[in-house]
Amino acid sequence: MVMSMVSASTLRKIQYLLGIVLIVVLGIHLAFRWPSYEQSITYTAAISHIQAWDFVYAAVLYILLYAALTHGLIGFRTLLLELWHWRYARITVDAILIIVGVAVAVIGTIALTGVILTLIH
Numbered sequence: 001m002v003m004s005m006v007s008a009s010t011l012r013k014i015q016y017l018l019g020i021v022l023i024v025v026l027g028i029h030l031a032f033r034w035p036s037y038e039q040s041i042t043y044t045a046a047i048s049h050i051q052a053w054d055f056v057y058a059a060v061l062y063i064l065l066y067a068a069l070t071h072g073l074i075g076f077r078t079l080l081l082e083l084w085h086w087r088y089a090r091i092t093v094d095a096i097l098i099i100v101g102v103a104v105a106v107i108g109t110i111a112l113t114g115v116i117l118t119l120i121h
Contacts (some may be wrong), residue, residue, distance in 0.1 A: 005094070011074050018071040025063045032057060050119045058116055065108045073101050 032049055033040040040049075049057050080093045 005090075008078075011077070015071055015074045018067045018074075021063070021067045022071060025060055025067065029060050029064060032060070047119050050116060061112055061116070062109075065112060066105065069101060069104055069108070073097050 039045055077093055077097050081089060084093070
């Protein structure tokens with residue numbers, strides 16, 4: 001049984017959906033910074049956000065990380081495949097972007113989790 005690749009139109013729909021998710025979640029993230037950005041980036045404000053909104057605030061940050069990463073990689077894939085038309089371009093680009101995406105997701109998750117745990121304790 002041969003696994004079929006995801007079609008370009010499906011990837012485009014996923015990218016549009018992730019764009020909408022990013023707009024909504026970025027709005028929620030910016031709402032945490034209200035009313036003053038200068039006050040919201042202080043150490044005490046960061047700790048209070050994470051302690052008061054433990055799950056919600058962390059979820060917003062993780063959703064931003066994964067949605068932005070996936071949205072960007074799908075867009076970058078589209079650009080690369082428009083530039084390269086050689087025989088194995090699609091397979092090569094997909095494989096490299098999957099490896100890069102997984103690596104960035106793992107590093108981003110570790111870094112974000114470390115920051116959140118450091119601020120909580």
